[in-house]
Amino acid sequence: MSADTTTSRPHVQVDPRRTRGVGGVLIVLRRELATKFLTRSYLVSTLFFALLTLLVPFAMGGDDDEALRVGHTPGATQVAAALDAAGGDALTVTEVRDAAAAERLLEDGELDAVVVPGADSHDVLVEESLDPGLAAILQGTLRDKAVQDLAVERGAGPGEIAAALDAARIEVVPRTDGDATGVGEIMLGLGFAGAAVVVILLWGIPLATDVMQEKVSRVVEILLTSVRPWQLLAGKVVATTIIGVTQLAVVLAATWVGLRTGGSSWGLGDLAVSQLLTGAACLALAVVTCSTLMAGLAARVERQDELSSALQPAMAVSLLPFSAAVYLAFEFSDTVWLDVASLLPMFNVFTMPARMAVEPVPGWQLALTLVIGALTAVLAFAVAGRVYAGSVLRSGGRVQLRDALASR
Numbered sequence: 001m002s003a004d005t006t007t008s009r010p011h012v013q014v015d016p017r018r019t020r021g022v023g024g025v026l027i028v029l030r031r032e033l034a035t036k037f038l039t040r041s042y043l044v045s046t047l048f049f050a051l052l053t054l055l056v057p058f059a060m061g062g063d064d065d066e067a068l069r070v071g072h073t074p075g076a077t078q079v080a081a082a083l084d085a086a087g088g089d090a091l092t093v094t095e096v097r098d099a100a101a102a103e104r105l106l107e108d109g110e111l112d113a114v115v116v117p118g119a120d121s122h123d124v125l126v127e128e129s130l131d132p133g134l135a136a137i138l139q140g141t142l143r144d145k146a147v148q149d150l151a152v153e154r155g156a157g158p159g160e161i162a163a164a165l166d167a168a169r170i171e172v173v174p175r176t177d178g179d180a181t182g183v184g185e186i187m188l189g190l191g192f193a194g195a196a197v198v199v200i201l202l203w204g205i206p207l208a209t210d211v212m213q214e215k216v217s218r219v220v221e222i223l224l225t226s227v228r229p230w231q232l233l234a235g236k237v238v239a240t241t242i243i244g245v246t247q248l249a250v251v252l253a254a255t256w257v258g259l260r261t262g263g264s265s266w267g268l269g270d271l272a273v274s275q276l277l278t279g280a281a282c283l284a285l286a287v288v289t290c291s292t293l294m295a296g297l298a299a300r301v302e303r304q305d306e307l308s309s310a311l312q313p314a315m316a317v318s319l320l321p322f323s324a325a326v327y328l329a330f331e332f333s334d335t336v337w338l339d340v341a342s343l344l345p346m347f348n349v350f351t352m353p354a355r356m357a358v359e360p361v362p363g364w365q366l367a368l369t370l371v372i373g374a375l376t377a378v379l380a381f382a383v384a385g386r387v388y389a390g391s392v393l394r395s396g397g398r399v400q401l402r403d404a405l406a407s408r
Contacts, residue, residue: 024227028235037243046247050254068112068134071096071105075117083115083141091137099125113138186329189357192279193322193350195248196286200318203244204291207236208298208311211392216302220392229389234381237291244287278366279353285373286349289380290318296384299391300399310398321350329354342369345376 036042069092072080077095084093094111096102102114106127113134114125124130124138214220223232293314301310324347328338342352342361348369355361383405390404 020228024231025234025238028223028227028232029239032236032239033242036239037246042243042247046250049247049251053251053255054258067092068131069094069110070134071102071111071114073098073102073114073116076115076122079115079122079141082144083138091134185357186333186354189275189279189354190326190329192283192353193286193325195252196283196290196350197318197322199244199248199283199287200290200294202247203240204287204294204314205311207240207291208294208307209304211236211295211298211388212301212304212307215299215392215395224393229392230381230385233292233295233385233388236295237288237381240291241284241287245284274366275353275356278356278370281370282349282352282373285370285377286318289346289349289373289377290314292377292380292384293317296387296391299388300401300404302395302397306398317346321347325350325354329358333358343372345372349373349376 070080070083071094072083073096080093080095084091096105096111096114099114099116102111102116102125105111106114106125109127112126113130115138116123116125122142130138214223220232227235294311297310297314298307301307324341328341328351332338338351338355338358341347342355343365344351352361352366352369356366387401387404390406391399394404
C-alpha cells in the first residue's frame with residue numbers, strides 16, 4: 001500500500017473575541033517588532049554595515065584629484081602665466097623667491113615641480129619624477145610660447161597672434177540630439193532597485209523561514225486563535241518592511257556622511273527630490289510585494305530543504321524585473337521599451353527610478369506607476385493571503401498550490 005500523502009488540517013478553536021480589522025494587524029506588528037527589531041543581533045549587524053559603508057568613501061578617496069602644485073621663479077613669469085591659464089583647476093601656480101627656495105619646497109613636499117629659466121628654454125625641477133599629465137601641460141605651454149615668440153620676431157602683432165590662437169580650437173558636434181546620460185546617473189537610478197533586492201534577500205528569506213518554523217512548531221495554531229490569517233500575514237510583512245528599510249536607511253545615512261566627510265559626492269547631489277521620493281516609494285512597494293509572496297509561499301512547506309524551491313516564484317518576481325531594469329537602462333535607454341517597462345506591473349517599481357535618471361518623465365506617468373505598484377501589492381497580498389490561510393494549518397507534507405487556493 002502506498003503511503004497517504006494528503007495533508008491534514010487541525011481544528012482550531014477560535015476566540016469569539018478575536019480582534020478584527022487593523023487592530024489584529026497592529027497586535028502582530030508589535031509582536032514582530034518586539035522580537036526582531038532593535039535586538040542585539042539586529043543592532044550589531046546594522047552598526048557593522050553602517051561602519052563599513054562609512055569607511056569605504058575614505059578608502060576610495062574623493063571625486064577629484066588634488067591639484068598639482070607648480071612653482072616658478074621670477075624669471076619664468078610669462079611661462080607661469082600661460083601655464084596657469086592652460087592648467088585651470090588642475091594646477092596651482094605660485095611664485096618662489098629663487099631656485100634654492102624652490103628646492104627646499106620640493107624637498108618638504110609643498111611643491112610638485114618648479115619652472116626656472118634654463119640655458120636654451122626652461123628647466124623643470126622635481127623631487128623624483130614629473131607627473132605625466134603635468135609634463136604634457138608644460139610641454140604644450142612651452143611650445144605655444146615658442147610659436148608666439150617666433151611670430152613676434154617675424155612681425156606678427158599681438159592681436160594677430162591672439163586671433164590665430166582663438167581660431168585654432170575644435171568645435172564639438174554631437175552625432176545625436178539631447179543630453180547624454182552618464183553611467184553614474186543611471187547607477188543612481190538603479191540603486192533603488194538594487195536596494196530593494198538587498199532588503200528582500202536579507203529580510204524576506206528570514207520571514208519565509210519564520211513562517212515555516214511557526215507552522216512546524218504549531219505556534220501558528222495558537223496565534224490564529226486571536227487573529228485572522230490575513231492579519232497575521234499583514235503584520236509580519238509590515239514588520240519585515242519596517243525592519244529592513246530602517247536598516248537600509250541607517251546604512252545609507254552612514255554612507256552619505258562618509259561621502260561628505262571624505263570629500264566625495266558620487267553624484268548624489270544631482271539626485272532630484274522627485275526621483276528620491278519616487279525611488280523610495282518604489283522600493284517600499286517592491287519590498288512589500290515580494291515579502292508578501294515569500295511569506296505566503298513559505299506556508300506550503302514544512303522542511304528547510306523544500307523552502308528554496310517553494311520561494312522560487314517570489315524570487316523570480318524580484319530578480320527578473322531587476323535584471324530587466326539593468327539591461328534596459330544601459331542597452332535601450334533611448335527606446336520605448338524602457339518606457340513600457342516602467343509602467344508594467346512589478347517591472348515598474350524596479351525600472352521607473354532608472355528611467356527618471358535617463359529622461360524626463362511626465363508627472364501623470366509617475367503617479368500611474370505608483371498606483372499600479374500599489375494595486376500590484378494589493379493583488380499579491382490577496383493571492384498570498386489565500387495561499388497562507390489555506391496552507392499554514394495543514395500538515396503532512398507540501399501543500400499543492402491548487403489545494404491552498406481552493407481552501408476556505
